[in-house]
Amino acid sequence: MLKKIIIAILLSAISHIQIFSEEIDFYSDIPDAELTQKLIKQMSNQELLGQVLMYSYEGDRVSGENLYWVRDKNLGAIKMFGWNATSSYNMVNTITRLQKEAYQLKFKIPLLVATDQEGGWVQHIRGNTTQTPGNLSLGATNNLIDSYTTGKLIGNELRALGINMNFAPTVDVYRNKDADVIGPRAFSSDPIETANLALAFYKGMDETRVITTAKHFPGHGNTNKDSHGTLPIIKSTIEDLYANDLIPYELLFNENIPAVMMGHLAFPNINKEIIPASLSPSFVTELLKEKMNFKGVAITDDLFMHGARVNGLSFAGESKLALLAGNDLLLVSKTARQHQLIWDELLYLMGEDKVLKDRIADAASRVISMKLKYLKDDNRVPLYPDYKSLESIPLSGTKEFVQSQAGRSITIVKNEKIPYINSDDDSILLISNYNRFMNIGKEFYPEAKRTWITNPETFSNVPQTANYFDTVVFCLTSKTNLRVLKSLENYKGNLIVLSFLTPVYIDTLPWVKTFVAAYGQSEESMRAAFSVLKGFTNAPGTFPLDLEKME
Template sequence: MILRAYKKVFIAILLVLFSLQSYRGFGAEHFYSPGKPEELAEKLLAAMSDEEALAQTFMLGWVGADPSPAIIDWIQKRHIGGIKIFGWNTEDTYRLANTVGVLQKAAQQSDKKIPLLVATDQEGGWIRHVKGITSETPGNMAIGASGVPRDAYLSGYYIGRELAALGINMNFAPSVDLFTNQQSVLIGPRAFSDNPVTAGILGIAFAKGLEKAGVIPTAKHYPGHGDTELDSHGILPHIQANFETLWNRELLPYRMLSKEGIPAIMTGHLAFPNTRGGSEPASLSRWFITTILRETIGFKGLVITDDLLMNGVTIPAGSLSRAAKLALEAGNDILMMSKTPNLSDPVWNNLLDAMKREPKFRERVRDAARRTLILKLTHLKGDTAPPLFPQADEIKKRIPDPQGKAFFLDLAARSITLVSGTDPSPLEPSKAGKVLLAASFEDFLSVGLLAYPNAQRFKFSYSEESSPQDKLNFQSQAKQADTIIFCLANGYGVDLLQSIRYSGKRVIVISALSPVYLQRVTWNTSGIAVYSYSRESFIAVFSALLGRIPMQGKLPFAMKNLGR
């Protein structure tokens, strides 16, 4: 009897201990436990310390191809929410995939097994942070020129398939900034259009394509970076639009995207002094993020900051640490930083101290962690989620995407736009006479030689600084030519072209990137826009010159005269 009694007590104690251990670790809920995202997120959050919750709001970058000891420490010791991949990490595609696997393995060593958000900027066209063997694509403005939402969808889809093969599960795209200020050196061909409805429709389609590929889309740069020629990397732009203008222009794509369930939005370091946001960065503004985006527009997803190491936010805030706290208080859920701070940096210590001293701030941080967990549980589980540990054989099969390569060439062909002058096609080599090809891009010159095998080449630097010697050499070669086919990408190209303005030669200007520079060389025979320096875009435009395909693109914005 006594032994049976002891046995019952012993079993009861074991059950209690097991119950406690289940809650505190052994057998506890983890990321891959069954359950709906919202319910499992609550259970995970309940088991988190304040340090663990705060860590979910951190997304950090690092310098170099291989993961630094510092980023490994942040993952293993703090269990941060995500990493951001920049161009300096990506020249070797297979090395990058291995790095993603190493970092996810470090994240999986925690008891809750919460994977990292692995993010990058792969908008297409001009902005392509993941380089190596990934596809170069015509980009957003080319999609706007084709005017076909399916082109936006498939662009997102094929870009997403390549990212997913590398274990990248979040893309900071689409960019739905409008091409309002045509002197902008930051937006340019990253915009779909200057029309907010067009940008909204194409942005939705692009985002749906990314999601189909298993990658989380992120619309940017809220409230809108298109109406300034300044770059928030170096300074805080002040945009003078009032709220009524913003609501019907820059905010319209976000209103449309929110209704379609976009899962994430990135905030930009931009000030709008003629609104209630005042002169502080919108990325730190509770009015812009909580009142307008959350409460008025009704956005339910994740809000993430643009890089907090930009001068456009750290200078107004006074420090990185203060910018981070203001960003969370405003309603951002993830703090993104392009470099890895020290583990003891004030950006961490001050936030953690504030959680201990300020109950309201603590609740805000834990709410941000909850949103991050829900996003991960929704998108990073199941058959469509990108792999945690990318495989080399899959990369060989999927990058560059075979179907994507054919599609991007078709898109480039549909986007070719005759902007000024007369259509010079078909310009067969026999009709062109002596041809001079001039460009900063080797792909333009090599593709041009396939079309005009006897052409001469003139390669000049991609620079904004005028070179007298370049002008002399260009003028000298131009004298020997009957037809000059010139690739224009910036103001320096305009200066070179102006040096042969009165030469009497047939000049065909092919605009790569922003076509606004064509308005400054309207004396030329023909101005044609391709919107990108991808090889596919150059193949398409030379095919058009030879008369193989029509120039059917439509300029996706109203050209404004920038002067001569």
């Protein structure tokens, strides 16, 4: 009997050794779910931790710093900001070099390379990439094909650059008129329209194999505060969220969107405390993962933002809190010193706190599962982008689509002077802070004069200057512009307002009789607005906001 027991123990030990000595990596020919678990079991604490952190870096090229994090610390994700993309050539070289470093590591797990390329207002990668008219413009056309095509267009451009994850679309329902940080980034004030357009955008981007990320859960559209600078406190109840802000997420989760970004937003009427949803188990684990059954990767918005600061905690303390709340990937933009402090503290705690270590292992498994789905097959976003691919941006037909979509979104909100065809005797003044607006305006009205509103010193002169002209065409883009526009309330000539980005300010301008909404700020949007004003084209867009229902 004793002999049998000894043999059984030896066989079990041999089997155990075989399991853990099996040489596997990201590319092993094993079903994804099984491979994920095998990788997790064989990874060290450092390798696990690397998979749940996403760091940015200084400068626009490969440096000792970013090589160190990938090669020596097994960092699994990097974030590209505008300062990393001043040169497309350098950015492609950096991505290629870092992915090659990742491939040299034991498990050969590719890096997530992420950015914010929403279209319209928010576009971290510039260069030759396309500035589409944006989400609110898509809401004005309310055309699912337009939204699908936009997602695919943006995805294809990121794919050519080797960027495999995009923090888009913004699916915040535009509920508060003073939600300036969201504004034209939203599709609509209607949750159903938002959901449908967001789904179409996701389907288009997903076709390019770029990982889509819906944001900012559970909803940033009902506050007048900006989580970059403070913690917005939103009075919504859970019933209110389900009836509005969560509707787009429910549809996207049913269609297996791979990632969601958590917002730094407080909802004291729901969890009875002033803490960001991004750091709250009530929102990340209970609401997102358990009640709404989200199976993908939950990523924090940048933990460097002021909205994430809690009770004087260090960034390392916030990072621990974010992981225990249920986040799977932590975005930390800067700085190098904080990156090291976060890393050192979390790695130490993994050896002391089994609950935290198990949570990190679970988070890493979600991240690796997503990577296996998107970054392993032959149709993945290229890990080593070719410099020649830069020549393909923008892709064929892009400019024609963007001009067409911008034109179809133009909305005449108030119509007293459209079309405006000036006579030889009419004197025209263009007022704007955009050179682009001024130049395009001169193309349509060559005889027009121009006044730039670039700083407060120029604001006070506007009413007096305007009185010398029969017609003023005013470019409205922000609350700052709005203050200048309101100084023209007593102007006696023809006042025409061309609104770009959010048109929500019309609610405060009952005395304006001619108002055209264009939503984007690109050349295509401005050209489309002037084309409608001149009477060359129609304005088929519909106003995407229900101002009476907005707060």
